[in-house]
Amino acid sequence: MHYQPYPYQEAAMQWIMEHKHCGLFLEMGLGKTVVTLTAIKALIENFAVSRVLVVAPLRVAATVWQEEAGKWDHLSGLRFSKVLGSRTEREAALRRDADIYVINRENLPWLVDYHAATRRWPYDMIVLDELSSFKNPKAERFKAIRRTLPAVRRIVGLTGTPAPNGLIDLWSQIYLLDRGERLGKFIGRYREEFFIPGHRNGMVVYNWVPANGAPAEIFRRISDICMSMTAADYLRMPDRIDINVPIRLPERARKAYQTLEQDLVLPMAGEAITAQNAAVLAGKLLQLSNGAIYDEDGRYHPVHEAKLDALEDLVEAANGEPVLVYYGFQHDRDRILQRFPEAQVLKGPEEVRRWNNGEIKLLIAHPASAGHGLNLQQGGHIMVWFGLTWSLELYQQANARLYRQGQSQPVKIYHLITEDSVDEGVLKILTGKAERQDALIDAVKGRIERYES
Numbered sequence: 001m002h003y004q005p006y007p008y009q010e011a012a013m014q015w016i017m018e019h020k021h022c023g024l025f026l027e028m029g030l031g032k033t034v035v036t037l038t039a040i041k042a043l044i045e046n047f048a049v050s051r052v053l054v055v056a057p058l059r060v061a062a063t064v065w066q067e068e069a070g071k072w073d074h075l076s077g078l079r080f081s082k083v084l085g086s087r088t089e090r091e092a093a094l095r096r097d098a099d100i101y102v103i104n105r106e107n108l109p110w111l112v113d114y115h116a117a118t119r120r121w122p123y124d125m126i127v128l129d130e131l132s133s134f135k136n137p138k139a140e141r142f143k144a145i146r147r148t149l150p151a152v153r154r155i156v157g158l159t160g161t162p163a164p165n166g167l168i169d170l171w172s173q174i175y176l177l178d179r180g181e182r183l184g185k186f187i188g189r190y191r192e193e194f195f196i197p198g199h200r201n202g203m204v205v206y207n208w209v210p211a212n213g214a215p216a217e218i219f220r221r222i223s224d225i226c227m228s229m230t231a232a233d234y235l236r237m238p239d240r241i242d243i244n245v246p247i248r249l250p251e252r253a254r255k256a257y258q259t260l261e262q263d264l265v266l267p268m269a270g271e272a273i274t275a276q277n278a279a280v281l282a283g284k285l286l287q288l289s290n291g292a293i294y295d296e297d298g299r300y301h302p303v304h305e306a307k308l309d310a311l312e313d314l315v316e317a318a319n320g321e322p323v324l325v326y327y328g329f330q331h332d333r334d335r336i337l338q339r340f341p342e343a344q345v346l347k348g349p350e351e352v353r354r355w356n357n358g359e360i361k362l363l364i365a366h367p368a369s370a371g372h373g374l375n376l377q378q379g380g381h382i383m384v385w386f387g388l389t390w391s392l393e394l395y396q397q398a399n400a401r402l403y404r405q406g407q408s409q410p411v412k413i414y415h416l417i418t419e420d421s422v423d424e425g426v427l428k429i430l431t432g433k434a435e436r437q438d439a440l441i442d443a444v445k446g447r448i449e450r451y452e453s
Helices: 007-018 032-045 058-071 087-095 105-118 140-151 167-178 185-193 214-222 251-268 275-290 306-317 330-339 349-357 390-400 422-430 436-452
Strands: 023-024 053-054 078-082 100-104 125-127 156-157 195-197 207-211 224-228 240-247 291-296 300-302 321-324 361-367 382-385 411-418
Touching: 007 032, 007 224, 023 167, 023 436, 032 058, 032 125, 032 156, 053 058, 053 105, 058 078, 058 100, 058 291, 058 300, 078 087, 087 100, 087 105, 087 195, 100 105, 105 140, 125 140, 140 167, 156 167, 167 185, 167 214, 185 195, 185 214, 207 214, 224 300, 240 306, 251 275, 275 291, 275 330, 275 422, 291 330, 300 330, 306 321, 306 382, 306 411, 330 361, 390 422, 411 422
Parallel strands: 023 156, 023 224, 053 100, 053 125, 078 100, 125 156, 240 411, 321 361, 321 382, 382 411
Antiparallel strands: 195 207, 291 300
C-alpha cells in the first residue's frame, strides 16, 4: 500500500530525524508507529543508524511493529527480529541479521545483562514504545535503559499519555531522553522544585501537587525535545458517544454491598486514610459492584447478575453488531463467558484478526491486555465497560482501540454504573471531574462519615 503521510506525520518524522534524543507525544490514532518506522528507514539509508532496538508491550512487540511495516510499500525492505519467547529463542533472535530488533519490556533487563557480558552494546538507536510505562524510576526496566544511555546515539520515546496520573510521572521519562538535563538528575530535586505535598500524614506524603506556575515551566523546559499532538487537532474523528447505564441492585445484593462497605470502612475511622488503603477498599467494593467477590482462598462467590442482565440487553440491542466488552476481574470474565458461551476472549493476534474480519460478535478483554497498540477499529464501534479501572491511562488507551483513525462509524462507549456505589466515584476520576488520589481518599472519608452518623 502506498504511504501518503499527513502533514503532521511529515512534521513528526522530521522531528525524529532532527533530534537525536526526543519524545513524540502523539495521541492514540495519529500513527506513531508508521511515522517512527519511516524515520528509521530514512536514518538507515542515510547511514545515521544501523541497528535499532524497539522496546514495547508484549502484544505490541509480537505483532504491531512488523505488521505495520508490512502494510506500506516504502517499508518493505526493513528486516525484523523479534526477541521474544524462551531464552534460547531470544538468543537465536539476537544472532539474526536485522535492522530492527523488537523486545518486550519485561525482558529488557535480561537483554542489557546479556550484552553487558559481551561488553558490547550493538544498537545505536532505541525506541521506547509507550514511554509512560517507564514512569517508575525504581522499576528494573528504567534502571536497565539508564545503563545503556552512554552507548546510545539516538533514543525516541513514544506515548499518547505521558502523564496520565500527574506531572510527577514525567521526570523519569524525560530523564531517559536527556539524562537529567532539563528536569534534573534526581527525582527528589524535581519534586522540591515543582511540587508541594498533597495528602500527608505527618512526614509521610501520599501525593504531590504541582506548585503555581510549575506546569508551564515544565512544559517550557522539555519543549525543545518533545513534540505533542492531539487527534482533535489533526484528524476528523467520528463522533464519540459516552452512555452511562445505571444499574440498580436487587434488594438482597444492595444489603450485601452496604454490609461489606460498612465492615470495611468503619475500622478505618480515626485512622489516616492513605491512597493505598483506600485503593484496597475500593477494589473490594468494585468486585461486589460487578457481581461477585473473592474470598481469602481466591474463590469467588456470585452475589448478583444485574450487570450481566444489562450487558445482555445491550448485546441484544446491538442487533448483531460486534460488541467489545472490558472486564475488571477474572470472575467478571468467567461469569460473562457463562452467560455468553459464544463470546471470545482476546488472547493474541488471532483474535485481533478474527475481530477485524467480522468473525467475532462478542469480544471480551481486560484493559491491561488490550490497552496499547492494538488496532480493533475495523471490527466494530460499540464498547461496554462491564467493570471500570482506576487507571486513567488504561481507560484512555482501551477506548482508543475503537475510537481512532480509520474508524468509520460513531463510537458508542457504554459504562455500566451501579447506583450509589464506588463505580460512581471511579467514573468521576476517569472523566476528569476529580483528581485520582484525592477522589479515592475523599470518597472513603465520606463513606466513614456516613456510617458514623
